[in-house]
Amino acid sequence: MAENLSDKDLLPTDDVYSAYKAWAEGGWGLIITGSFTVLQTPAGAGRRGFFEKALAPSAIPLRLGKGIFAAVVSKLLFGTPRAMSVEEILYVRNRFVETAVLASEAGFDGIELYGAHGYFLSQFLTAKTNHRVDEYGGTPKARAKIVVDIIEDIRNAVPKGFTVGIKFNSAGHQSSIALEECLEQLRLITDAGIDFLEISGGSYEEPIGIVDPDKATGVKREGTAAREAFFLDFAEAIRKEFPDLPLLVTGGFRSRKVIEDALLSKALDIVGLARPAVLDASAPSSTLLNMSKGDDEARAIAISIPTHWLLKKIGNYIIGAGYETVYRLVPYVVVETDHKF
Template sequence: MAEKLADGDGLPTPTLERAYEKWGGGGWGLILTGNVQVDHRYLNGAGDVTMKPTVSTHKQLARWRAWASACTTPRQTPAIVQLNHPGRQSPMGAGSRSLCAQNLAPSAVPLDFGPGLIAQTISRLVFGVPRAMTQADIQTAVHQFVDAARLADEAGFQGVEIHAAHGYLLAQFLSAHTNHRTDAYGGSAARRAQLVVEIIRAVRAATPPRFCVGIKLNSVDHQSAEALEECIEQMRLIVAAGVDFVEISGGSYEKPTMMTSEVIQGHRPSARTQAREAFFLDFASAIRSSFPEVPLMVTGGFRTRQGMIDPLQNGDCDMIGLGRPAVLHPSLPVEVILNERVSADEARLVTERAPISWANRWTKLPVIGAGDESRHYSSRIAELGA
């Protein structure tokens, strides 16, 4: 989830802390924060938490400690910071870079929002054609993830989750669709995973053994048998690098599954989307069968207590991730999910459809609808912290 509640220096605000304090008292087994951007030059949007070199270490640490305390103090709930770099999915003006600076990506592959002048114009004007990262850029990114992990540890968080899903930078490196490199970071499934592996190892080396390191991966990129085989190959390298858990999600700005509800603009999901959702379960099962020792979290679409119990009892996953329902009901575990006085029929999780903007009505582009929903839930999070 995108909270969008940082101040102008990229620091957590009291509003953000109060929102997390409510989740901290809700009985959750684990709190995962929204995206923290490791590079202040490239954000998803205004209000992202990030680290700016112009802000003193003392000030950053104080604000992060207050944030961590808000998560963990009410019920001693462990809290993990999600670390991210948007890569080519950073809109113009989001971050401290100049308006002329190109986004970073493994290769110069622009976002494809579909055919038509409107879709192409939005891609070119809002995101532009990214610049293929140099070796120096890649090493800078590794150091940025490490610095953010160190800060999270010093602030009192129990770990970090490295975001390699939703079409962001690390997902771009993992995917053959966006990674056309021929050096050590591309050309094969193993080399496309090299940057992720380097980041995991570097974070491990820079933090104590008790510090949890997880990773978030996409299912939507692995619909074919060949793609799944390559993903398993990458997963072997990632697991060997030392991750403590794997979260499965899906979507990107081009196919924004992760940012939308079940129905967008009044339309039912297409047959292709429904197939992807069915394959999502197959993907989780493939990961589980190949890596039975790695704790697996599945996120997205859970709307009933029984719907969460079944995959846990069947061994399909070890953890269930909830986003939108948690925003609307921050005490879901203690009041509904784990409350024996609430019957199975009543133990349902609710979501809201975001108001449809004029831009969404005019363009009918899924990425615009996804933006509407993201902003709607960001405003709901702000209400939690008001």
């Protein structure tokens, strides 16, 4: 989860300390800090030109939906990227390693590579956005090369005992061929030396978990567990292939009963909660692990902010996605100063 509370130079602020103090006191077993970009190249004065193309594995444009409006928004916000050269790939690879070393030296216990949600590493991993024909594309193994190389380089650069994990996109909604390719990549990634795997899913084009999952997938999900645990089926497939790899699943969990059932199923080892942690920083101690509350009450806060009628007509669910989190985050973290959420 990216808390977006740093200053313009991406340095921590009092709001960052306030947020993490609240989470540290809330009873969470593990806190993964907000995302950090290893190579920050936003458009702006003295930085990347507004009309300069973004970099990607291949020149595949992002499409935020169907229709003219979605096409215009996609073009204005993202455009068509330029395929990276091998030299540029190696440069970014080194930046990942340098960032991991800095995290280790700063006192963090580990890092998690972001290989999900359509961002840089996940663009290399999937054939949809990686059309390269060199050593970084063409086969599942080649598409995973940059991730494997980064993990191996980090392992050689940080002390033993430093944790290295990766967030990985679920392939549960894809074909059996896509699942097998995913498993092939995970074998390579696991052999490179990861300590845990976090399973999530979705992207800007298919925003599972950011919007109502039924809208994102077009599939009606029956049953409480199915509606909450978005990626449990994929976790079960991973568990069969990698029985000893610690699995963390993030996406949709809200109630203690569903969380408990998922853990007892042995399909996963850790449940991740992000937006509920914003709505209630002490959710574990106050609600989920509070045995004075029955299962019907032991449920993390989930607030739905109705989508504006105009956005519904447009049909582009990414616009306004996650607003319920920002709605709560701004008044409780930015305005208040007494560590309340």
